[in-house]
Amino acid sequence: MFETVTTLLDWLGVVVFAVTGALVASRKEMDIVGFALLGTATGIGGGTLRDVLLDQPVFWIREPAYLVACVLVSGVVFFTAHIPHSRYKMLLWLDAIGMALFAVSGAERAALAGANGIVAVAMGVVTATFGGIIRDLLGGEIPVILRREIYVTAALLGAATYETSTALGASREFGTVAGFALALLIRAAALQRGWSLPRYRPRPGARDE
């Protein structure tokens, strides 16, 4: 049963991230193969790095339906990306949902592979952010971690919530829902209200050369 829940999170995360990759392709006015490539790389990127680092079989090699889904979703976006009123807002919100899904599923998969709690949280962050990093590098957008609003923090806290609550004896179902909800809420607040952490400020007197 639980394997099904994790698999569901993975499926949702892959599809949602594939849409964001295809939306970036639409912003760059790529052709349909560019959509498929960027959508697929974004959808499977985070989980692929997670599996390679954990030395597990890569999930889409075991189950190629993920690839098919990414390609189909990218094709749908190619023909419908003009419909939403603001593509960029849609991109940001779907990216937030995908990030929250992968933060939890990344931590879960690492825990299932026997990883230590700290490693599981790190895997949550890796899974949640790497697809977006690939998308932004290949699509020529400003990488997510250079942007002002809270992003990685949300993934970190979501994964840590899953990890801590299950370590304290909560059910995996509870940890999943709590971690996902927290990550999404923090990122939503960051998007809506411009939440950001205090940034490093250069002090007068120090040179930066």
Added chain:
Amino acid sequence: MFETVTTLLDWLGVVVFAVTGALVASRKEMDIVGFALLGTATGIGGGTLRDVLLDQPVFWIREPAYLVACVLVSGVVFFTAHIPHSRYKMLLWLDAIGMALFAVSGAERAALAGANGIVAVAMGVVTATFGGIIRDLLGGEIPVILRREIYVTAALLGAATYETSTALGASREFGTVAGFALALLIRAAALQRGWSLPRYRPRPGARDE
């Protein structure tokens, strides 16, 4: 015997891609070690990602002669890159040949490793494009998938041709030749005649903010 053919494709692809990496190094006026690094990374990049994803031993760790060949080839380019009349044209054509070679050999290696047909085609695309992506990222060129002419499509169709024809009972030799020829022809036509697929066009009325 067949192992020999696949190995030959790999060797040709590695050498041809190493030349393109060294040619980019010459465009950036790097020193000879920069040539060796960019030539080697471009030559072995695609096959390395393929092997890591398939959880096979990385080909140049099993056979270090690939590394030696990349370094030698890059050194030769350092001293001869001024000879061709147009370096950039040479780069594009060698890149086309390397892409067609790797599209087929990537699909083959994946099939030999027991991968599903869809995964094999994806591996053809990964092997054919990743070396060029590394080259363009490290060398500061516009990434290949953002360019206008057909590229990834050619790799995709070459790998799919190999995969479909062997699945339908054709010999691997036939699949190899047919897949290579198709990928190269499509890319050549794209370069010669500016072939491109229709691109996504923003519709009036939708905002992109």
Added chain:
Amino acid sequence: MFETVTTLLDWLGVVVFAVTGALVASRKEMDIVGFALLGTATGIGGGTLRDVLLDQPVFWIREPAYLVACVLVSGVVFFTAHIPHSRYKMLLWLDAIGMALFAVSGAERAALAGANGIVAVAMGVVTATFGGIIRDLLGGEIPVILRREIYVTAALLGAATYETSTALGASREFGTVAGFALALLIRAAALQRGWSLPRYRPRPGARDE
């Protein structure tokens, strides 16, 4: 005993590279989570790629204390980066030390994993340079291999010194010290005196289009 020396090199290299990642975060005025992410990715990047390519367990998954150290070090830099008189000089010198440490430890780990001598030298270069490449890509700095002064050459000669001296019968302790010292000296001279290798120069008559 020797395992301890290699482990010590790894620890020093990880910490020193984490500081350089956090210093780049301070140049980009990131928040504290950005510091932690960039510091950690820089600190563990080279060793991670080395382990994945050699198909060894990733070192920080086996020993999560590396992750904790990177995060702590990045946090310290967040609060102290204004103290050094010139942050950029400090970044360059720490990067030189980390590069020299990883050039040797990368070659050692590869040799311990049974790799051929050429592969061991290549792994030294990969381990020494990949953390910095990630740092510069994510932080939006000019990648190290596009800069003018000798860098990769120093890593290459350090790793080759370790490899050759141990192959000729010298003790691993000797090879470690000699390789580290040579790599650091060459890079220090490059930084101090602007040492560089001759670059490729376009010849009149050849077009580059």
